[in-house]
Amino acid sequence: MDVCLGLLGCGTVGSGVIELTRRRREKIFELTGLRPKITKVLVRNLQKPRQVALADERLTADPEDILGDADIRVVIETIGGIEPARTLILRALAAGKHVVTANKDLIAAHGPEILEAAERHGVDVWYEAAVGGAIPLIRPLKECLTANEITDIKGIINGTTNYILSKMTATGAGFAEALAEAQALGYAEADPSSDVDGLDAARKLAILASIAFHAKVRLEDIRVTGIRHITAADVAYADELGMVIKLLAVGADRDGLLSLRVGPALVPKDHPLAHVNGSYNALLMRGDAAGDLMFFGRGAGSMPTASAVVGDVIEVLRNLKLGVTGQAALLCRPDKRVLPDGFDPVRYYMRLSVDDRPGVLARIAAAFGDAEVSMESVLQKRAYEGRAEIVILTHEVPYGQVERVAAALRSLAAVHEVHCVMPVEPAADGGVT
């Protein structure tokens, strides 16, 4: 029996979904007893050339052609952003249609509203593609790992920034050039500032942490720093220190108190996350029974993302066949408290440009002393036009204290700029921490 699907959006992800659904149609029939058929595809611009040739799939610019079509049982949303995606999904759910979405912006901001609507209308909503592209993360957390108390999640969950940082490290490419490549490869969001400013990773962390820690984590709960200020100089210093720079998303739950951050960090070259390059993502998790787990795979791109979307569609079809749809339970407990500074002190990297004259280093050392932050090492590197560049590694220190020292340094006349302050990831003990 055929099951009609309506697709919202036919860009990087949507065209991958069309291709993969066609390619796997008979196999899916073998697996589920139902044959998926995308009959209508919503786009904004009907004249635009498509990355996939359309056959059975009829293009439309009118959402009613999908929402009002009683034959369409499943709606796949690959438009992105909040509106009109939110309204279209809520209307599809209200019409008794199952929904699969790749939209992290929407799930991070309106997940509870959407899951509650699905439960109310007795339909499924799945969003495996929203975090980590092809890597199974949502369902393992919701299903396979539920026997555990998850205490830590840490990893690389944005393909665009990982591609940019990997390129800068491997080839010395500049930031703008590497970003343009990531866009051309279909990894970046429609507005790539979501990627480079860390918001995309923060939205994904909000989704993961909500599920892993059974909490309602909002974007505002996460301390977010992007990678715009990272330069070739930082990449070169990191290399000299035996490290690479990665945009990390880190969440921890200590007896109901949460710590959540996204930002660039120096990662030792022998750490498992140091070897995750290009559009690959990886996530480490720690559960009280499972111990340490590592998930690795393509985090962005047309077919990797389609793999997760079509996997969700197959889950809907299985449920349809078994008559067990509408199991989308919202498992979050009331809000847990978030600790802005995090739990564990770590070492920090700082790069400053300062006046190249006697006495300046002593003033910098005094600012560190006043803030009770001790320095592990100081490198004075390039001198140019009367200025010197100084790279400092601190001993382990809480985040608040390193912010105080950075503010004190900025107020010194001899300090021209504090370019970059980044945590240094501790050496891996085989797992998350």
Ligand SMILES: NC(=O)C1=CN([C@@H]2O[C@H](COP(=O)(O)OP(=O)(O)OC[C@H]3O[C@@H](n4cnc5c(N)ncnc54)[C@H](OP(=O)(O)O)[C@@H]3O)[C@@H](O)[C@H]2O)C=CC1
């Ligand atoms: N790209 C990736 O690697 C990944 C993306 N995602 C998520 O998947 C979703 C889609 O991303 P992606 O495919 O890259 O985005 P694209 O920009 O490539 O595609 C978006 C599609 O949605 C259509 N669209 C946009 N606005 C409207 C509207 N108002 N009405 C109707 N159609 C509209 C566009 O139509 P038209 O073509 O006519 O302009 C286009 O076909 C996003 O939520 C993204 O975050 C998730 C994981 C990975």
Ligand SMILES: N[C@@H](CC=O)C(=O)O
């Ligand atoms: N823009 C995102 C796409 C996948 O979620 C990324 O770069 O990871």
Ligand code: NA
């Ligand atoms: Na995924």
